[in-house]
Amino acid sequence: MSYIDIIKEKARSDRKTIVLPETNDKRTLIAASHIIEEGIANIIMVGNEEKIMDGAGWLEVDLTGVRVIDPTKCEKLDEYVQLLYETRKHKGMTPEKARQILLTDNMTFGVIMVKANDADGMVAGACHATADTLRPALQILKTAPGVKLVSGFFILDVPNCEYGEHGTFLFADCGLNQDPTAEELAAIADTSAKSFKTLVGAKPIIAMLSHSTKGSAKHPLVDKVVKAVEIAHEQYPGLTLDGELQTDAAIVPSVAKSKAPGSEVAGKANVLIFPNLDCGNIGYKLVQRLAKAEAYGPMLQGIAKPVNDLSRGCSWEDIVGVVALTAVQAQLM
Numbered sequence: 001m002s003y004i005d006i007i008k009e010k011a012r013s014d015r016k017t018i019v020l021p022e023t024n025d026k027r028t029l030i031a032a033s034h035i036i037e038e039g040i041a042n043i044i045m046v047g048n049e050e051k052i053m054d055g056a057g058w059l060e061v062d063l064t065g066v067r068v069i070d071p072t073k074c075e076k077l078d079e080y081v082q083l084l085y086e087t088r089k090h091k092g093m094t095p096e097k098a099r100q101i102l103l104t105d106n107m108t109f110g111v112i113m114v115k116a117n118d119a120d121g122m123v124a125g126a127c128h129a130t131a132d133t134l135r136p137a138l139q140i141l142k143t144a145p146g147v148k149l150v151s152g153f154f155i156l157d158v159p160n161c162e163y164g165e166h167g168t169f170l171f172a173d174c175g176l177n178q179d180p181t182a183e184e185l186a187a188i189a190d191t192s193a194k195s196f197k198t199l200v201g202a203k204p205i206i207a208m209l210s211h212s213t214k215g216s217a218k219h220p221l222v223d224k225v226v227k228a229v230e231i232a233h234e235q236y237p238g239l240t241l242d243g244e245l246q247t248d249a250a251i252v253p254s255v256a257k258s259k260a261p262g263s264e265v266a267g268k269a270n271v272l273i274f275p276n277l278d279c280g281n282i283g284y285k286l287v288q289r290l291a292k293a294e295a296y297g298p299m300l301q302g303i304a305k306p307v308n309d310l311s312r313g314c315s316w317e318d319i320v321g322v323v324a325l326t327a328v329q330a331q332l333m
Ligand SMILES: CC(C)(COP(=O)(O)OP(=O)(O)OC[C@H]1O[C@@H](n2cnc3c(N)ncnc32)[C@H](O)[C@@H]1OP(=O)(O)O)[C@@H](O)C(=O)NCCC(=O)NCCS
Pocket: 091, 130, 131, 132, 134, 135, 138, 139, 143, 148, 149, 150, 151, 174, 175, 176, 177, 178, 281, 298
């Protein structure tokens, strides 16, 4: 069974309700029909029912079983307006603004449904940039209790790969934090370890990546990763974590032997923490496109409820995968 088939099976075992607000996106409509057909999740789509069904008809996809909520006709609109107003009034939100946002922005409408416990999670980003997808989620749902920082990760399932957990890796941060501090990198490592345990089911072995291995290069960029490793050891002593490591030293046993002898991580890493978002976002796309890996994300970790993003380059199959993962995250909350 492939990695994503195992996740779909888990999702089916306790079916959750996921909102898909991007109803003018063809891939989202196709994905919704497959999710219902495969019994992975209950689906709520946000928008005008007639338009959505016209789109489905044109694509010849069957949306029977999908619930459509049109904000303009929604009986809970007043309740949602009040909830958005209460959540954001300290930032200048008014009831009038809240109503206008909810009537015009399906992404925020989806997030407020999650906040109101009328859905267990949301997946979007097929036709919105990450910043526009994640901002309402960060503003309205906020971080989970005890967590300081939300971050974005991908699960990469690399075909014919002997590295990582039989070719499965978690990469972070590939989606949210543009230039994390050393402290933030350590926090990203900690939440990534938890995500890996829950979504992959194996022991996380974490490499803090750099262009240097154990002092082979000197630069402030390297110093940041070295500091992050120190902080991680101090603040999260239970983690199996090492750095700074180059990618080959992190995942290839023979290279690890020569570059980082004695490291309990080098050559075995399955969780890769990138020093900044340039590295993380470029890195995951290279592995996805050149190694033909399945790439699910950017998923959020550390947020109070599951809202996950997609790349605008995603396929409908990627959307199905991220919905299944979102449903599993919701089971665990
Ligand atoms: C997501 C992003 C838009 C947030 O930045 P922003 O628009 O400037 O917004 P702010 O910094 O004002 O943050 C908005 C809210 O989210 C919260 N927030 C932002 N980043 C957060 C994080 N990493 N963890 C927790 N909360 C966060 C802020 O505290 C703020 O809350 P508040 O309004 O209640 O005070 C920004 O981090 C970003 O653009 N990231 C890169 C996204 C991207 O392009 N990725 C590449 C493709 S995947």
